[in-house]
Amino acid sequence: MLTVSHISKTFNPGTVNEKCAIRDLSLHLDPGDFVTIIGANGAGKSTLFNAIAGSFYTDSGSIVLDGRDITFLPEYKRAKIIGRLFQDPMLGSAPGMTIEENLALAAGRGGWLSHVTRAEKDAFRDRLALLDMGLENRMKQPVGLLSGGQRQALTLMMATMADPKLLLLDEHTAALDPGTAEKVLKLTREIVEEDHLTCLMITHNMQSALDLGNRTLMMDAGNIILDIAGEERRGLTVDDLLRRFKAGVGRALDNDRMLLS
Amino acid sequence: MTLSAALGLGQTALELGLINSLTVLALFLSYSMLNVCDLSTDGCFTLGACVGAVVAISGHPWLALPAAMGAGVVSGFVTALLQTRMGVESLLAGIIVNTGLYSINIAVMGNSSLLNMNKTETVFTLSKALLKGTALAAQYKLLVALIAVVLVIVFLSLFLRTRLGLAIRATGNNPDMVRSSSINPAFTTTVGLCVANAFTALSGCLLAQSQKSVNIDIGTGMVTIALASLLIGGTFMGRGSIPKRAVGVVLGSFIFRLVYAIALRFDMPASMLKLVSSVIVIIAISGPYLKAQVPMLRRRLSHGREARGSEEARGTGKEVR
Missing domain, CATH: 1.20.5 (Single alpha-helices involved in coiled-coils or other helix-helix interfaces)
Known part of the structure; x- marks a missing residue:
């Protein structure tokens, strides 16, 4: 589904602030893969997402998604086939527009001058009802009135609406309270399973990194240092993971937001 | 003040308010929706007036309207091009275009800074002839302006509900969201500014035809006047559906003109x-x-x-x- 080959990215090249954020990184995802990513601060996790989503073009290497070379496809065109969620719930929806209008934008069907039809509105309502947050009765309310958790759930819905080939989740539950985070995480799992989405998820929660998905990557210094899947991953504990990190890198995993349990 | 004088005052304010409200509706799109303060408004208003006047003088009063709007689209396109593709700050792009338009407007008027349309057929004189003998004969200016405003409001209400319209609103409402979505902000900004400037130019064209003359200063300060009307209108219908807010904006323009007309009655100099x-x-x-x-x-x-x-x-x- 996704093949990232030997990409590198250096920020501010040739200056004192030169920072090699991704170093000759390669990654292959099969259709339906749900991959969790963990790593220390500055390991290049978000930079990898930015590279895949097209926030910048990589210095070298290529990115192929669903058989299509997207290495130099602009971000807004990639967004048609890549859904993305950020840590900040405010980044994913327009607060001054109603829930219905936000969903209409995300659905992205029809031409530029098409209106949202009644059938589409009903479909939005039905989908929102799945969230079990009562949002289906607030279609005409501006999104700015929703709580952070509701907004993130709505963003998740919006990001997965147009059947993306790939879903990028960048610590999307980190800014939510534990209860809401749990709920959004559960929703994520349901939606990904139901739609058979290929998904990459950055998390700082070591336990959910192991619980969710079918494969776990560990990143350090702009590259993947650990790639665990299948038999090897089953029965792995957080302690095992930390030990393997230390063995691989030669120092303890250090992330000020890391949740070890 | 006699009743007839008061009515006359109200009618003039209504006429001017309606004609100017087209510019206010343009800012409603660019300033309130797209969140771009388009400082080329003054120049674009004059451009519409000049192009409209020249076309009307050449004997095509109706053609003057689409011609002016077309000129407005081009002006808006250049402003958008500067800020979306060439790295010029949004405010600066408007100022630069505004300055450039001064020369262009003089050139459009045939190297003159004043055009007289006293003997020219305009959309207003044509409708006056058309309405002769009917009850609405005295309100011919009002009627033309009203039709234009209603058409623009209907267009805006429908347009802002389309996918493109929603995308334009999202661009102004949450740039962060748009940046990582399938909306190309360069495209939405360009379309929004082109449409807005078409209305600004139409506004200028109608004002020129109604007062039967154009001078190079006709648009000076237009952006501030329109912004004032927009903000007055916003206090009436701040939150609500798009059509409601659009009507509120027109109301704001009318109130602004009315207050101004009353102030003139009390001997406030026109230059104020x-x-x-x-x-x-x-x-x-x-x-x-x-x-x-x-x-x-x-x-x-x-x-x-x-x-x-x-x-x-x-x-x-x-x-x-």
Whole structure:
């Protein structure tokens, strides 16, 4: 589904602030893969997402998604086939527009001058009802009135609406309270399973990194240092993971937001 | 003031308010929706007036309207091009285009800064002839302006509900969201500015035809006047559906003109219009901001009093000891 080959990215090249954020990184995802990513601060996790989503073009290497070379496809065109969620719930929806209008934008069907039809509105309502947050009765309310958790759930819905080939989740539950985070995480799992989405998820929660998905990557210094899947991953504990990190890198995993349990 | 004078005053204010409200609707799209303060408005208004006048003088009063709008689209496109594809700051792009348009407008008028249309057929004289003998004969100007405004409001209401319209609103509402979505902000900004400037130019074209002359200063200060009307309208129908807000904006334009017309009655010099509009914009924008400061200001004042009070108390305590 996704093949990232030997990409590198250096920020501010040739200056004192030169920072090699991704170093000759390669990654292959099969259709339906749900991959969790963990790593220390500055390991290049978000930079990898930015590279895949097209926030910048990589210095070298290529990115192929669903058989299509997207290495130099602009971000807004990639967004048609890549859904993305950020840590900040405010980044994913327009607060001054109603829930219905936000969903209409995300659905992205029809031409530029098409209106949202009644059938589409009903479909939005039905989908929102799945969230079990009562949002289906607030279609005409501006999104700015929703709580952070509701907004993130709505963003998740919006990001997965147009059947993306790939879903990028960048610590999307980190800014939510534990209860809401749990709920959004559960929703994520349901939606990904139901739609058979290929998904990459950055998390700082070591336990959910192991619980969710079918494969776990560990990143350090702009590259993947650990790639665990299948038999090897089953029965792995957080302690095992930390030990393997230390063995691989030669120092303890250090992330000020890391949740070890 | 006699009743007929008052009615005449109201009618003039209504006519001018309606014609100007096209520019206000343009800003409603670019300023309120797209969140771009388009400072090329003055020049674009004049451009519409000049192009419209030249086409009307050549004998095509109706063709003048689409011609002016077309010129407005081109002007808006250049402003958008500068800020989306060439790295020019949004405000600066408007100022640059505005400056450039001055020369273009002079050139359009055949190297003159004034065009007279006293003997020219305009859309207003044509409708006057058409309405001759009917009950609406005296209101011919009003009627033409009203039709134009209604058409623009209907267009805007429908347009802002399309996917493109929603995308334009999202671009102004949450740029962060748009940046990582399938909307290309360069495209939405360009479309929004082209449409808005078409209305601005139409507004200028109608004003020129109604007053039967154009001079190079016809659009000067238009952006401030329109902004004042927009903000007045916003206080009436701040939140609500798009059509409702659009009507509120037209109402704002009318109220602005009415207040101005009344002020003129009380011998305010005509040249004060621009100062008045500046003050209204200042009050409308800074009012809410200053109002929000009041509670903190009060708290600081009372805090100062309390601090002084306790100091005095401590002072007396020392004396006792």
